Amino acid sequence: MSLSLQDVQRIAHLARIRVDEAEAAGYQAQLNGIFGLIEEMQAVDTLGVAPMSHAQDLSQRLRADEISEPDRRAAFQAVAPQVENGLYLVPKVIE
Amino acid sequence: MTDTIKSLAALLAEGKTSSVELSQDYLARIERLNPALNAFVTVDAEKTLLDAAAADARRASGNAGPLTGVPIAHKDIFCAEGWLTTCGSKMLSNFVSPYDAHVIEQFKAAGMPCLGKTNMDEFAMGSSNETSYYGPVRNPWDTDRVPGGSSGGSAAAVAGRLAPAATGTDTGGSIRQPAALTGITGLKPTYGVVSRYGMIAFASSLDQAGPMAQTAEDCALLLNVMAGFDPRDSTSLEREKEDYARDLNQPLAGLRIGLPREFFGAGLTGDTARAVEEAINQLKKLGAQTVEVGLPNSNLSVAAYYVLAPAEASSNLSRFDGVRYGYRTPEYRDLTDMYEKTRAEGFGPEVKRRIMIGAYVLSHGYYDAYYLQAQKLRRLIAQDFVEAFKQCDVILGPTAPTTAFKLGEKTADPVEMYLSDIYTIAVNLAGLPGMSLPCGFDAQGLPIGLQLIGDYFAEARMLGVAHQYQLASDWHTRAPAL
Numbered sequence: 001m002s003l004s005l006q007d008v009q010r011i012a013h014l015a016r017i018r019v020d021e022a023e024a025a026g027y028q029a030q031l032n033g034i035f036g037l038i039e040e041m042q043a044v045d046t047l048g049v050a051p052m053s054h055a056q057d058l059s060q061r062l063r064a065d066e067i068s069e070p071d072r073r074a075a076f077q078a079v080a081p082q083v084e085n086g087l088y089l090v091p092k093v094i095e
Numbered sequence: 096m097t098d099t100i101k102s103l104a105a106l107l108a109e110g111k112t113s114s115v116e117l118s119q120d121y122l123a124r125i126e127r128l129n130p131a132l133n134a135f136v137t138v139d140a141e142k143t144l145l146d147a148a149a150a151d152a153r154r155a156s157g158n159a160g161p162l163t164g165v166p167i168a169h170k171d172i173f174c175a176e177g178w179l180t181t182c183g184s185k186m187l188s189n190f191v192s193p194y195d196a197h198v199i200e201q202f203k204a205a206g207m208p209c210l211g212k213t214n215m216d217e218f219a220m221g222s223s224n225e226t227s228y229y230g231p232v233r234n235p236w237d238t239d240r241v242p243g244g245s246s247g248g249s250a251a252a253v254a255g256r257l258a259p260a261a262t263g264t265d266t267g268g269s270i271r272q273p274a275a276l277t278g279i280t281g282l283k284p285t286y287g288v289v290s291r292y293g294m295i296a297f298a299s300s301l302d303q304a305g306p307m308a309q310t311a312e313d314c315a316l317l318l319n320v321m322a323g324f325d326p327r328d329s330t331s332l333e334r335e336k337e338d339y340a341r342d343l344n345q346p347l348a349g350l351r352i353g354l355p356r357e358f359f360g361a362g363l364t365g366d367t368a369r370a371v372e373e374a375i376n377q378l379k380k381l382g383a384q385t386v387e388v389g390l391p392n393s394n395l396s397v398a399a400y401y402v403l404a405p406a407e408a409s410s411n412l413s414r415f416d417g418v419r420y421g422y423r424t425p426e427y428r429d430l431t432d433m434y435e436k437t438r439a440e441g442f443g444p445e446v447k448r449r450i451m452i453g454a455y456v457l458s459h460g461y462y463d464a465y466y467l468q469a470q471k472l473r474r475l476i477a478q479d480f481v482e483a484f485k486q487c488d489v490i491l492g493p494t495a496p497t498t499a500f501k502l503g504e505k506t507a508d509p510v511e512m513y514l515s516d517i518y519t520i521a522v523n524l525a526g527l528p529g530m531s532l533p534c535g536f537d538a539q540g541l542p543i544g545l546q547l548i549g550d551y552f553a554e555a556r557m558l559g560v561a562h563q564y565q566l567a568s569d570w571h572t573r574a575p576a577l
Contacts, residue, residue: 008451015409015454016416016431017447018439030448031455033510038456040398041468044475051470052477054300054330055286055526061329075193081423088418091430 003031097574100165100260100313107154107164114147114154114164118208121166125211125257128577131238134251136171136229137179138211146208153206162316163206168258170249171212172219173304174293175199178209182295183217183227183245186421186441196293197325198262198304205320210258214248217443218412219269219297221245222515225506226445233502234277235575236541240499243273243515249307250277254542255577260308260317264294266301267400268494268519271531274307275494275544278533280561280571281307282314285551286526287332289318290325298407299330301400301523310571311532311561315340318554334552342559348382350560353487355390358518362496370535370543371493374564378491381563388483388490392475396521397513399476402456402469403524408446409453415441448509477525484550489560493518494531494544518546528554532561533570542570 003011008028012019019027073086082089098106106112122140129135143166150164174180174192176199181187195203202209216226224232224247232247234240235255242251246263250273253261263270265283274281282305289304296302306317318339325331354375363371375385417423417437424440427433442450456465483490496517505512522529527548534545545564549557565571 003455011451011455011458013435014458015447015450016413016434016438017442017450018435019447027448027451030509031451033508034401034448034452034513037510037513038398038401038465041395041402041472042464044392044395044468044472046468046471046475049471049474051467052474053470055477055524056330056332058287058330058332061326063326072193076419079190079193079420081417081421090418091427091433093430 003028003035097256097572098259099309100162100316103165103259104162108159114150114166114208115144117164118143118147118166118210121210121258128255128257132233132235132251132255132257133230134213134232134248134255134257135168135211136181136183136214136248139178142177143208143210150206150208160205162320164208165259166208166210167202168210168213168249168252168261169199170215170246170262170264172215172264172295173199173262174295175209175212178212180212181229182219183215183229184442184446185228186415188228188422190421194293197290197327198294198321201320201323207320213252213261216245216247217446218295218408219245219264219266220408220445220449222268222272222512223500223505224248225502226443228443231502234499235577236278237499240501240541241276243276243495243499245269246307247273250274250279250281253277253279253307253309254575256574260306260313262304262321263307264302264304265523266297266404267523268516270305270307271519271529271544271546272495272516274531276499276542278542278570278573279307279309280311280314280530280532281305282318282530282554282558283522283528284318284322284554285528287330288554289321290323290328290331292325292327296411298404299411300407301404311530311558311565312340312343314530315343315555315558337555339555339558342555343562345559346382347378347560347563350383350489351487352378352383352385353388353483353490354385355388355393355483355490355492357390357393358492362517363493366535366537367493367497367543371545374534374545375491377567378560378564381567386486388486390479390483390521392472392479393521395472396476396524397517399469399472400520400524401452401513402465403473405449405453406457406466407453409450409457412446412450445509473524476521480525480527489553489557490548492546494546498537498539498541498543522548527551528557530557530561532565533573534568535570
């Protein structure tokens with residue numbers, strides 16, 4: 001498998017990371033190197049092996065639907081780039 | 096400044112020193128040595144001394160715990176209220192945490208002052224501490240060399256005796272590999288033993304916090320503070336509180352040490368091979384037996400890890416979008432432009448590479464071939480350990496294939512850097528506890544690490560083996576001349 005420059009740009013956009021043309025070539029070479037390492041996996045026959053997503057076989061813990069946290073909105077919004085009246089400000093999404 | 100946590104706690108209990116005095120001594124040493132090592136991102140003497148004064152007051156009132164007053168440094172991945180918490184990234188260069196991680200709460204409850212926040216690879220992605228936005232950490236044994244990573248600042252701080260102990264996190268070897276490269280002792284617990292609440296996430300199914308100190312005994316005392324159930328981490332395990340120091344004095348007679356043939360193959364050479372061999376002989380003298388075991392799928396662990404960890408990272412790091420906290424690009428046209436520029440400017444190259452790998456392996460048409468296949472290999476790798484532990488009590492091998500390498504030596508080729516963790520990654524995939532302890536030096540005077548791997552929840556037994564080895568050796572007492 002080998003990624004083209006277009007593939008790199010497509011992945012970068014999926015990841016919401018701007019990659020300019022000059023950088024893309026560098027990422028292409030590095031990502032292809034990493035995928036070279038990853039390709040070793042394909043040689044292994046894993047027919048019938050159950051995928052393991054987690055180290056412990058746990059079921060999701062549930063709790064009562066009760067308020068457990070105090071209101072700390074002001075403290076949490078103090079570290080935000082832009083807020084107004086308790087709302088996070090972002091560029092306009094709906095015209 | 097070569098005191099262990101245990102000996103400092105004794106001095107405090109006997110009234111021979113105070114927490115304020117101790118903290119001042121370490122802060123002075125940090126001030127003198129940190130410019131050369133860059134082990135700390137943030138030091139705040141005023142905050143540390145307030146913690147210390149509170150610890151002394153607590154002791155005076157008769158309410159001291161076993162480690163009250165002993166200062167400790169924290170990896171900058173742990174959110175600590177009122178402290179800048181950067182995770183080694185420009186993305187969080189302005190993030191003063193509004194809350195404490197569970198690990199930080201535990202150390203506060205124990206009365207242990209925070210000496211500062213230690214440098215690390217950006218978002219814990221790296222094996223040399225060279226990906227930090229705040230500059231590389233230097234190895235106290237040779238400042239032209241790396242301390243390993245990602246907990247490189249914590250490792251250098253403990254090795255250079257800038258702190259008696261530090262916290263670290265380990266996703267693919269990030270406690271054990273830097274412990275090996277700096278000649279200290281570090282432990283990654285069984286997945287789920289320490290809460291991940293407030294620990295900035297890299298790969299959630301693999302991340303686990305643990306202690307880094309001079310000795311196994313100190314690691315046991317620190318794990319007693321760190322471990323515990325926390326309902327805010329959905330993977331935190333509800334288990335009885337245990338004393339991780341309970342097996343420290345258990346003799347090694349009859350102990351079965353498993354030696355995986357895959358760890359002693361062609362990749363293990365020179366001084367590392369010799370030092371590990373000598374450690375095995377030492378353990379045999381103490382009464383242990385060895386048995387050859389197989390981990391036939393462990394050679395696939397690096398490949399599987401570089402699918403699974405980036406996949407989880409690409410999801411976890413999507414939260415850094417310039418909206419709720421952290422860096423936001425100054426100029427943008429619209430929302431997508433803001434996201435893309437914020438992330439392009441806020442993340443360094445290694446983080447971007449891993450996010451892109453993750454986005455790709457999870458994308459339509461590639462999921463089965465990469466992500467699902469890697470999860471199946473993870474099962475095979477974990478099952479190898481289950482089989483191996485039928486024949487032995489603890490598994491032993493090298494921690495890292497080489498001693499500390501030079502700054503810049505492996506930065507050009509990510510794949511070469513990834514292979515630094517060839518002996519540690521399988522342990523994270525399986526979720527087992529593992530540790531590294533010093534077992535010698537190479538011809539250039541650089542420390543060599545010995546890795547022990549325990550069965551699930553066998554931390555106490557593993558720490559006992561390490562402690563018995565340290566009673567019979569003095570590698571862990573060696574400190575670099577600084």
